[in-house]
Amino acid sequence: MPNSNKTYISELKNNVGGEVTLSGWLYQARSSGKIQFLIVRDGTGLCQCVVEKGKIANELFEQLKHLGQESSLTITGTVRAEERSVGGYELAVTGAEIISPAVDYPITPKSHGIDFLLKNRHLHLRSQRQWCIGKIRHTVIDAIRRFFNDNGFTLIDTPIFTAAAGEEEQTLFEADYFGTPMYLTQTGQLHLEAAAMSFGKVYCFGPTFRAEKSKTRRHLTEFWMVEPEVAFIDLAGLLELAENFVSFIVTHVLQNNKGELETLGADIDTLEKTKPPFYRLTYTEAVDILTGRKTQDFLAEQLKELQSQKQQTESKIAELEKQQAGQLKQWQRDKIAAELIELRADLAETNTKIENNPKHAKLAAEFQWGKDLGGSDETIISQMHDKPVFVTHYPKKAKAFYMKTDRDNDKVVLNFDLLAPAGFGEIIGGSAREDDYDLLVKRIAEYGLDVENYLWYLDLRKYGSVPHGGFGLGVERTIAWLTGEKHIRQCIAFPRMMDKVYI
């Protein structure tokens, strides 16, 4: 091994002209007779290492040429700035040592199906895309903790095993707790309310489990949620807290992960607009929008766009198919075939959207005041805005028992959802909590719940009750929004989905 400085790829910019040693894995390799381009990853980034014949021992040159993808190695060379390289720097290799050669790595640089990738999740984590998402997730979680810690909140760890339900009973995972049934937590909220009466401002942050039979791109059965709870706060205060919080996360990610966002193709311009104040709609206003002219026009316009998109894709496909019929080199033929696969997938997606458009229009037009907003309704509202939107004051019937009844209109509760823009949908749900003892007892009864299970919760209204409230933010949904990732399962290292847990 030559005598040189061990370093990380992220530090290369500080070592231009110097000789350094990297430890990592072979991500990709191209060779051209007397020159090889090895892309090495070390956990901090990617670096192109240029190996020239004659600059290193012939034997080593041959070994490197036959090294399999994901082999581990240390590699030494001189750092130079190079525009053509990933990351802007590259290594002129002077030496290398193979630590462990890898043979037949299953994930190739070409495209793969999602089932295959999830089966190989332990390896897929090494891919550029998953690495970028992981880095952003780290920043999001760091920002969450930083925001609350720096704003006078105290962290409370609420239990994972719970006796009573926080949300819907049917969606609880049951566990056998020494012979008695217990449930995996769906929210730390009830316990958090108790803690808020001690510390004032508190938050909990941990995994949440919901046995919803939801097979969609927005659902996991195990996901991470952060929930703040504040004493002496009203709905307006909660909205302000939520918009400052979300803006803080976005700013943090933009500061720390621009490169990752670019690699992922995220919509950075829109993210940069995410600053308070966010839009505010009441549920009633949202319903008026959904059932009104504006939504029908909006959807009609969208349908037109989709149809022209469909035509464009179809004519592109037709053109490529024509080309395919002509005389071509094999590699040209393959390139066309690959493009066709992508275009056909796009077309299928566009077709689904076209198919759904009138259904969504109908659902929106026929929306009845009193129902909870459906997924498509949320998407429509969210698509109409370029910044997150609060929807507040939902009908009491559609919401949980602990939400505070609006004293000016007892048909609605003082709650809110925050919808991420451009169609991503709900990332936060929250409310002011019912703080009146008698009203809360009544609500528990109305929901057919057993008051016996909520005696301790009612105590909080008995001994110095105060107006208070809080909300929950879904970490994976937030990451999906920030990264532009279509499916939430890519936003956690080892996703747990309904009916399917891979590894």
Add this chain to the structure above:
RNA sequence: UCCCCGAUAGCUCAACUGGUAGAGCGAGCGGCUGUUAACCGCUAGGUUGUAGGUUCGAGUCCUACUCGGGGAGCCA
């Protein structure tokens, strides 16, 4: 739980109205001194998800099952 689509080489996909399976990537060998999912040549690799049925003949048609994808409802 419901609706739609799919399952062909290790991976991603082809195979016109039923006529006996073909590419690329990956792997192996060789060539190429600036590649960007590099390129070029050669080699190996398949009882077409399972079980039945129709037919002279099934990857292709029918039935059931298994697995997967997308969407709906519900939600963060």
